Amino acid sequence: SQTIHQWPATLVQPVGSPLSLECTVEGTSNPNLYWYRQAAGRGLQLLFYSVGIGQISSEVPQNLSASRPQDRQFILSSKKLLLSDSGFYLCAWRGDSLNQPQHFGDGTRLSIL
Amino acid sequence: AQSVAQPEDQVNVAEGNPLTVKCTYSVSGNPYLFWYVQYPNRGLQFLLKYITGDNLVKGSYGFEAEFNKSQTSFHLKKPSALVSDSALYFCAVSDLGNTNAGKSTFGDGTTLTVKP
Incomplete structure (x- = not known):
């Protein structure tokens, strides 16, 4: 069966520090991969998505970047965190068909001090 | 462009009563x-989906949803609510007519509270 792993679960970082959040998927190949941010338990903001290795689409201009160095690995990064980067970050994967649901990791709660 | 609306931020029901969480959508295809x-x-966590066929789809934990093409709605329902159903619910749409095929659009979410 397929699983998705996201870590760390919680993270507290000072303003201006770098960030690296990692997401890996097991049990499937060539998944579509997604990074979302969720503020205050409300709606999801799509940050990046990837349909293959090295292919990244950015949805919102911001302080973050994403990379997909391997088929089932998706990394969210920042060189210098801002207070506004605080939130709940969710990684998700989906198969190659639009009629399939997305499968989410359990998220990383990021607090910027 | 595709969009989803969940018109209610909050839905409160008593345990054992039926529940409905509303969703309307807009797509080009x-x-x-x-x-x-x-x-x-x-x-x-994924509950259920509508792809084609029967307008009433059944999913996990006793939930079902009714697709209504004329009203562009896809309301989530359950005949008898449980306290453990209390959670945040999201509706999402993917548009077959959208060439940007990687994405789904999510609603803003509805908080369901079931009181004993």
Whole structure:
């Protein structure tokens, strides 16, 4: 069966520090991969998505970047965190068909001090 | 462009009563529609989907949803609510007519509270 792993679960970082959040998927190949941010338990903001290795689409201009160095690995990064980067970050994967649901990791709660 | 609206931020029901969480959508082509549930500090979990065929689809934990093409709606329902159903619910749509095929659009979520 397929699983998705996201870590760390919680993270507290000072303003201006770098960030690296990692997401890996097991049990499937060539998944579509997604990074979302969720503020205050409300709606999801799509940050990046990837349909293959090295292919990244950015949805919102911001302080973050994403990379997909391997088929089932998706990394969210920042060189210098801002207070506004605080939130709940969710990684998700989906198969190659639009009629399939997305499968989410359990998220990383990021607090910027 | 595709969009999803969940008109109610909050739905409150008593345990044992039926529940409905509303969702309307807008797409240029034919929609694929999904419902997800999120418990505190967890990721979203898939409940059910409409692809084609019967307008009433059944999913996990006794939930069902009715697709209504004329009203562009996909409301989530359950005949008898449980306290454990209390959570945040998201409706999502993928648009077959959308060439940007990687993405789904999510609603803003509805918080369901079931009181004993």
